[in-house]
Amino acid sequence: MENGDNHKLPTRLIDLxxxxxxxxxxxxxxxxxxxxxxxxxxxxWGGPQNHPLKTTRANFEERLAGIPLSSMPKSFVDAxxxxxxxxxxxxxxxxxxxxxxxxxxxxxxxxHMGSVYEEAFVTIAASSAPDSSGGLFIPRPYGELxxxxxxxxxxxxxxxxxxxxxKYNIGLEWRQEPFIQELDPMDIALSKRGWATQExxxxxxxxxxxxxxxxxxxxTTAEAESGYFVVGRGIPIQEYRxxxxxxxxxxxxxxxxxxxxxxxxxxxxxxxxRFFKPKDDWYxxxxxxxxxxxxxxxxxxxxxxxREGRPSWSWVSCPKEIWFRIRETATRNDCDSFTPRCxxxxxxxxxxxxxLVVRKKDIEVPLLQDFDLExxxxxxxGRANHHLGHYIRISSTGVDxxxxxxxxxxxxxxxxxxxQQDKRIFFVYLSDVTFSTIPQFEAYGLLVAKAPNGExxxxxxxxxxxxxxxxxxxxxxxxxxxx
Numbered sequence: 001m002e003n004g005d006n007h008k009l010p011t012r013l014i015d016l017x018x019x020x021x022x023x024x025x026x027x028x029x030x031x032x033x034x035x036x037x038x039x040x041x042x043x044x045w046g047g048p049q050n051h052p053l054k055t056t057r058a059n060f061e062e063r064l065a066g067i068p069l070s071s072m073p074k075s076f077v078d079a080x081x082x083x084x085x086x087x088x089x090x091x092x093x094x095x096x097x098x099x100x101x102x103x104x105x106x107x108x109x110x111x112h113m114g115s116v117y118e119e120a121f122v123t124i125a126a127s128s129a130p131d132s133s134g135g136l137f138i139p140r141p142y143g144e145l146x147x148x149x150x151x152x153x154x155x156x157x158x159x160x161x162x163x164x165x166x167k168y169n170i171g172l173e174w175r176q177e178p179f180i181q182e183l184d185p186m187d188i189a190l191s192k193r194g195w196a197t198q199e200x201x202x203x204x205x206x207x208x209x210x211x212x213x214x215x216x217x218x219x220t221t222a223e224a225e226s227g228y229f230v231v232g233r234g235i236p237i238q239e240y241r242x243x244x245x246x247x248x249x250x251x252x253x254x255x256x257x258x259x260x261x262x263x264x265x266x267x268x269x270x271x272x273x274r275f276f277k278p279k280d281d282w283y284x285x286x287x288x289x290x291x292x293x294x295x296x297x298x299x300x301x302x303x304x305x306x307r308e309g310r311p312s313w314s315w316v317s318c319p320k321e322i323w324f325r326i327r328e329t330a331t332r333n334d335c336d337s338f339t340p341r342c343x344x345x346x347x348x349x350x351x352x353x354x355x356l357v358v359r360k361k362d363i364e365v366p367l368l369q370d371f372d373l374e375x376x377x378x379x380x381x382g383r384a385n386h387h388l389g390h391y392i393r394i395s396s397t398g399v400d401x402x403x404x405x406x407x408x409x410x411x412x413x414x415x416x417x418x419x420q421q422d423k424r425i426f427f428v429y430l431s432d433v434t435f436s437t438i439p440q441f442e443a444y445g446l447l448v449a450k451a452p453n454g455e456x457x458x459x460x461x462x463x464x465x466x467x468x469x470x471x472x473x474x475x476x477x478x479x480x481x482x483x
Contacts, residue, residue: 007036009090012027012028013028014028037121038121039083039092040199042126042206044132045131045193046132075134076096079093110267114271125207137209192254197254204219248286248295282346285311286314299406312460325463336435342431358478359428360427360428360448363405371384405447425449428446431443442466443471443472458480459483
């Protein structure tokens, strides 16, 4: 194998011994090792009752002495088999190479996890296995796999000409599998795992082991053993620059055992992404400074959720799937222009307070009215893209609504407002957006309420858009902080 594939080894690896060695695998510390090659395993842990074999402080020395194959779950045993078949000696498996009950070790190693996958010779993905007991070589549903249909000609008794009357499926010897249905690694068990985001994007080469066949994915192509087109693939480096919104949206839909991992599992990818951002750019709570205010305009796919203490202005505060309202969404083709109408000072990295210079104005709660799905304002409801939204009437004398509002808790920010005496809701003006469809103009912004504990601070409670920016254009600018 080429020397260009030799890299500084991860802190620990599983040493499988020379190609024909019968010695059991063992955990090794690589501090004094020279550069080399390794395989990385991408796999699902499954529920707590199905968690894989782990390294802990109590068994660390035992792991250094040896890890019998008989003690390993099927996915690990199969990965060892594939690694040795490739002529490689080392494999990295997260549950074994990181001390799982050592918080300091786990945090330190998680920061380097992106490099482990990016510099691995190849990533083996147990893509169809819901947990480590599933293995790589899963029995294939041959009864469901398509085989070629061949038309058998019959002579028409009257016309005297050959005419295919029906199709017959011929049976092939079952190991010949060039007719497997389309394979898509983005729609299988492993794709739902949160850590798969950076593992799949950063890996230079990935072999997906699926129940319907193998799929090869690299930076330039994706091929199934059937020859069919494959949707899921790594993101080429040249596409990184404009891909952060897409990455975050897909990432937010994945599952995490611990919510803190939603950000930690992006750290390796974030460090690579810095090469494509301006030198003076900054990153906080999953959003790049250069992407604000665009990426402040996010919404949860499903409303009614608990914030769990994270900064309310970031998508990370939502423990469920999110989507960006502008450009990184299905409606991006309707967006003709996006013009910021605020100034982002930055984020305090210790407190996560976001400081903005904005125009802010009260929205009188009585002027917020629930959507009536029977009325004629379908264009406004369509832009809100949620049936639990509210019309905004900026005047008590107005007949038609002037915009829409969608609250993160599906109601009216009740989860925040009920904790404080000041029940006012404010619209924070962030940007002007023009569309090719009705309504053709909207002023987008956040809905905020005064923070329960903090003078002059606010908490995001939703998002809104108003079709007439004259309502807020003459309001003087002020500096606010959003928790």
